[in-house]
Amino acid sequence: MFLDLLQAAYPWTKAFHVIAVIAWMAALFYLPRLYVYHAERVGDLGPETDEMFQTMERLLLRAIMNPAMIATWVLGLLLVATPGVVDWSQLWPWTKAAAVLAMSWFHGWLATRRKEFAAGTNTRDGRTYRIMNEVPTLLLVVIVLSVIVRW
Numbered sequence: 138m139f140l141d142l143l144q145a146a147y148p149w150t151k152a153f154h155v156i157a158v159i160a161w162m163a164a165l166f167y168l169p170r171l172y173v174y175h176a177e178r179v180g181d182l183g184p185e186t187d188e189m190f191q192t193m194e195r196l197l198l199r200a201i202m203n204p205a206m207i208a209t210w211v212l213g214l215l216l217v218a219t220p221g222v223v224d225w226s227q228l229w230p231w232t233k234a235a236a237v238l239a240m241s242w243f244h245g246w247l248a249t250r251r252k253e254f255a256a257g258t259n260t261r262d263g264r265t266y267r268i269m270n271e272v273p274t275l276l277l278v279v280i281v282l283s284v285i286v287r288w
């Protein structure tokens with residue numbers, strides 16, 4: 138019964154999964170960019186700029202990044218539960234799962250860095266955030282190749 142429902146909803150579940158993924162990725166790309174500017178400029182521009190960055194970072198995390206991650210996970214797991222969608226004897230579900238777990242770790246890493254900026258205890262420089270900005274790009278490539286090429 139529930140499985141029939143999942144099967145009937147499959148294209149919709151997949152469509153909303155991809156929509157949630159796009160929102161999540163947009164935030165995962167933008168937040169480390171904000172951290173680059175925050176880490177590099179805050180000394181020159183004073184406490185008002187610091188507060189403005191903090192507000193942008195908090196809202197991006199709370200209003201977009203967290204809800205988008207939850208929606209991506211819930212809809213993704215519904216797809217996993219849909220009969221005939223995932224064949225665990227193939228390689229692609231495993232590479233995708235590994236990259237998705239790494240993406241979720243990156244999300245948590247960014248959330249911890251936000252708390253440090255809010256407490257005024259950030260120790261990392263702009264260069265570190267520039268480098269970390271590449272992490273979601275690399276993981277995105279692995280995920281899209283996994284689901285589309287299906288090795």
Ligand code: HEM
Pocket residue numbers: 151154155158162209210212213214216217222223237240277280281284285
């Ligand atoms: C968070 C946990 C996630 C789970 C459990 C999950 C699971 C799934 C499953 C089972 C499918 C269906 C595959 C098919 O019908 O062929 C799917 C499709 C898809 N996923 Fe995810 N996914 C997750 C996160 C992500 C992320 C982070 C991305 C991108 C960064 C992503 C991108 C996609 C895309 C583009 C498709 C559509 C592929 C197609 O058209 O066949 N997913 N996902």
